[in-house]
Amino acid sequence: MRPVVLACVVVPVTAVLYGVLGLLRRRQDRWHRVMVERAAGLLQDPYRAAAHRWWPGDDVQAAAAALLLDGLVTVNHRGNLSLTAAGSDPDRTAGHPLPDALLDALRRRTAPALLGNVSQRDAAFNAARAEFHAAGRTAAQHEIPVFRREPGAAGQIALLLVLAHMLVTVLALAGLAPRGPVESAAVAATAVGLVAQLVWFGVYGRLRTAHTQRDAWAEQVARAGLHPALAELARRDPEAVARLRTSRWRVRRGRNRGRPRRRSTPAGAPPA
Known part of the structure; x- marks a missing residue:
């Protein structure tokens, strides 16, 4: 695979992945705002x-x-x-x-x-x-959207495709011999995109559960x-x-624990 062609594949995929992060963050921010408004209304009590x-x-x-x-x-x-x-x-x-x-x-x-x-x-x-x-x-x-900690079936398939894409990219990079400044720049862009994709997995994992740490x-x-x-x-x-x-x-009122005290001597008995 030519370096330029490889870069034209890796860079757009990286941009799409980070676009997904932006959409997820936007959805979580919207969820949090709705929760804040709902909580503020109920906490009027x-x-x-x-x-x-x-x-x-x-x-x-x-x-x-x-x-x-x-x-x-x-x-x-x-x-x-x-x-x-x-x-x-x-x-x-x-x-x-x-x-x-x-x-x-x-x-x-x-x-x-x-x-x-x-x-x-x-x-x-x-x-x-x-x-x-x-x-x-x-x-x-x-009626507030609940964020699942684990992706659904479509999300899991997408993650597998991204992993496969990354593996193919690594194998393709290993066999490239760039010629000239254009191909060298393409190889550098591909390497940067691949590193960004590796970073994306960590950011995505943290962002997917970030809503659990925000209690409106x-x-x-x-x-x-x-x-x-x-x-x-x-x-x-x-x-x-x-x-x-x-x-x-205070938890205990005394030895009687809130009950009426018992007489120590029978009623009517002469005092000692």
């Missing part, structure tokens, strides 16, 4: 935006703050949450699934409870919380500010915010 924040400002703290602002619960200096008369009313709701789940968890207790105990040990509350956030992510990903949902969550309920509670009653923090890091 501040509880979803607070889901992955550090716990002093996360969604559980925000739900407790909302219940305090609505007068459904109170919190004492030790962090124990107690239902008010309005909170004990089974017909009263907080108006949002997450605070409602926390309110239901407190109604199931027979004594004041700690927020840390509820968040760690109340399976029903954690299930409701997980369901609420999972619904948000499912809605964000609905997490990016929007990171940009979200403090939950409005926590901000309002901090403005009205900073001491209540501090008590909620105490309630969150």
Whole structure:
């Protein structure tokens, strides 16, 4: 094969391969923009935006703050949450699934409870919380193109053809004896194109899975500010915010673990 003919084959193939990279990158950028727009719309619910924040400002703290602002619960200096008369009313709701789940968890207790105990040990509350956030992510990903990590059958055939083309090019280069500057330039262009094709495989492999490292949902969550309920509670009653923090890091209320204390002596017995 003449060097000029070989260069006229290798260079266009290299250009096509890098054009494929450009199209793939453009498609992934479009996918990411759509995901950002969808996530931004769903994260207008501040509880979803607070889901992955550090716990002093996360969604559980925000739900407790909302219940305090609505007068459904109170919190004492030790962090124990107690239902008010309005909170004990089974017909009263907080108006949002997450605070409602926390309110239901407190109604199931027979004594004041700690927020840390509820968040760690109340399976029903954690299930409701997980369901609420999972619904948000499912809605964000609905009808969004999913990128496969492995190419389809047509893509695999194309990759095999490229490998065969590269093998033929290497064998052809080994048998060439360029004559004159034109053929020498053609051989150099062919060699550069062949190296570029080898580099292309590595770039293609990284780019094909690059979308898995870009989480539009997490990016929007990171940009979200403090939950409005926590901000309002901090403005009205900073001491209540501090008590909620105490309630969150404490898990055990005491030896009775939130249950009413038992009398050490029978009722009616004379004191010692």
